[in-house]
Each structure stands twice: as C-alpha cells, then as structure tokens.
Amino acid sequence: MPTISGKCLCGNISYRADTEIKMMANCHCVDCRTATGAVFGTLLFIAEDDLEISGTPRVFKHTSDSGSAMEKHFCPDCGTQLFGKNSNRPGVYSVRAGHVVQTDLIQPGVNVYMSSKIPSTPVDPELKGFDKMPG
Numbered sequence: 001m002p003t004i005s006g007k008c009l010c011g012n013i014s015y016r017a018d019t020e021i022k023m024m025a026n027c028h029c030v031d032c033r034t035a036t037g038a039v040f041g042t043l044l045f046i047a048e049d050d051l052e053i054s055g056t057p058r059v060f061k062h063t064s065d066s067g068s069a070m071e072k073h074f075c076p077d078c079g080t081q082l083f084g085k086n087s088n089r090p091g092v093y094s095v096r097a098g099h100v101v102q103t104d105l106i107q108p109g110v111n112v113y114m115s116s117k118i119p120s121t122p123v124d125p126e127l128k129g130f131d132k133m134p135g
C-alpha cells in the first residue's frame with residue numbers, strides 16, 4: 001500500500017497514512033475554491049482509520065449544496081486546509097493534495113463540479129468531468 005504524508009505550512013500538524021487511495025478528484029466547487037483560495041482543489045479520499053494525525057486541527061462545519069454535513073479541518077496556527085469529511089461518506093477523509101509529499105501519487109482521475117468551474121481554469125481533456133459530485 002502506498003504511504004502518503006505531509007504537514008501544514010507551520011509544521012504544527014502533520015499526518016501519515018499507509019492506505020489505498022479510494023479516489024482522487026479535482027474539485028471545482030465554490031466551497032473548495034473559497035476554502036483553499038485556489039481556483040480548484042485536488043482531493044485524495046482515504047479511509048479515516050488509516051490516517052494518523054499529529055497535532056490538533058480546528059474543525060469548521062458547514063452544509064454542502066446537496067445538504068450533507070461537511071467538515072473542513074485546518075491548522076489553527078497557519079490556516080492550512082488539511083482534511084475534510086462529508087456525512088455522505090462515513091469513514092472517509094479527504095486530504096488536500098497540495099501538501100502531500102509523495103507527489104508522484106497525485107494523479108486525479110476526474111474533475112467534479114465542472115458546473116462551477118472558473119472559465120479560464122485549464123482541464124485535462126483525458127479526464128472525465130462531472131457537473132456535480134458523482135455517487
């Protein structure tokens with residue numbers, strides 16, 4: 001199983017997981033764009049049980065456009081967005097790809113929320129695109 005690891009900008013929170021990456025997506029939703037400040041977010045989805053976290057992220061809770069309860073876990077000191085949870089996917093954490101050290105593993109398979117993509121954002125035409133989140 002591949003290992004992923006990373007840390008926030010200030011280094012107070014780090015993580016590691018020996019895990020099977022369930023799915024990897026570029027998410028163009030407004031919530032990801034707003035929370036990260038980037039024009040899209042790339043997320044790795046892994047089993048919650050595989051994730052070992054050192055340090056204590058702060059949790060922001062909100063409701064997605066489809067009504068599910070969402071959590072954004074971030075470093076209270078430097079603000080780095082680290083993980084997410086979605087009530088529709090129990091037992092699954094999303095990890096923001098930008099701080100994953102094993103960059104060779106970052107191979108998104110899909111683009112989601114293409115309906116809210118910023119027009120100038122380039123996308124790989126080889127990847128499947130979905131208007132919303134599939135499944």
Ligand SMILES: [Zn+2]
Pocket residue numbers: 008009010011012013075076077078079080
């Ligand atoms: Zn930090």
Ligand SMILES: [Zn+2]
Pocket residue numbers: 027028029030031032033041113
């Ligand atoms: Zn999103």
